[in-house]
Amino acid sequence: MIQSDALSRWPGYNQTEEEERITMLPENTFSHDPDPNYLVGDNYGYSNDGDIIQISVIDTELQQKIKRGLEEDQIVQQVIKGLIEKELTPLKQKLAGWKYNDELLLFKNQTYIPANLELKQELLKLYHDLPSQGHPGIFGTMANIQRYFWWPGMHAFVKSYVQGCALCQQMKVNTHPLAPPLTPIKADPYAYPFSTVTMDFITDLPESNGYNALYVVVDHDLTKAIVLIPCTKTIDAIGTARLYHDNVYRRFGLPNRIISDRGPQFSSQVFQEMNN
Known part of the structure; x- marks a missing residue:
């Protein structure tokens, strides 16, 4: 960035060769223009009720699968019903950290994933199997997923998935190689020289x-x-x-x-x- 001073604003001032190579960008170059095919947090990271939420990008097809999974879970529907109640019910008091935003259930600003095995496996493929992710292992995959999503037992599910990945196990460095057992040859108590x-x-x-x-x-x-x-x-x-x-x-x-x-x-x- 070059900050203008009084000399550079003078009409008779001649720009140097280095300054002539600088291109001034219009003000709207970095304006926010969201893609309608993606779901982004409302109001640039603010939920409908004014609370700050996690800014996450979710593919619309994946979004629809998450919504269908929420609709099929009766317990989740009771939670959503308790969240949208305007009155402070006992159930709503127990749901601290939960929010319902744009037909998605959020827990501590992370999108809740319902109890759907295919949906969880699809998330693991996106955040672990793709070449752009590079099979980051258990902790790397957990770090990638938990920035946007959460479900009970997520760590155990990710660990089981990564341990079952053939490529990960093939490329894994064995830090504790098994040494072959030593079996000393017992001497004959009645031995004579060179027996x-x-x-x-x-x-x-x-x-x-x-x-x-x-x-x-x-x-x-x-x-x-x-x-x-x-x-x-x-x-x-x-x-x-x-x-x-x-x-x-x-x-x-x-x-x-x-x-x-x-x-x-x-x-x-x-x-x-x-x-x-």
């Missing part, structure tokens, strides 16, 4: 004397001793059995149990080759 062994390979090592891997054998149950045997990373079950025979079996004999992360088939083949 239970674990086998593994350390591969992709710098090549030395034609070897680029290590065959690792550990005594699991008793001494925790380790035997490191050079090999290649392409070694198979037969080669593994031969390395075990030459470096471990000659000193400790055959193991009773082999533990390996290469699967039971590999362990079985190695054990079979050692027996042969």
Whole structure:
């Protein structure tokens, strides 16, 4: 905004190049021209009785569905009847915070939604499912809806709806991932050295004397001793059995149990080759 001063009002004053680029807008540019297809609070946010209400925009089709839902609810009709009574009846005294405006029932300036499942689901689709809403989650959807609408048990309904949304559950970040349970392997109380062994390979090592891997054998149950045997990373079950025979079996004999992360088939083949 540029505020005029005495100099700029002088007839001989020459505007700068920056000021010449400024376009003066007519006064009616920002005038309020409501769309007749939408329902807006009367008198720019004031109800018929002069109280300030929430300014909300409701599609006319949705408005008609809400009205039909109100007409089908007998309890709601009694509430509306109590609100339009001119006299201060006991029922009207209990309806503090409720208003009836333009055939819509308002609770604390929020449009009341009757007990109609299809109507509630339609609201959730508008404020949650549409791409413009971006599936905002439970709290985001609640914040969007409760600015304009209210019904009993709304939070539980929204929570159930969002938790049943496949896209939300697919994109949800798991902040508490389940760790697989640890199941330690119990040691044999009558174990002898290398009666239970674990086998593994350390591969992709710098090549030395034609070897680029290590065959690792550990005594699991008793001494925790380790035997490191050079090999290649392409070694198979037969080669593994031969390395075990030459470096471990000659000193400790055959193991009773082999533990390996290469699967039971590999362990079985190695054990079979050692027996042969």
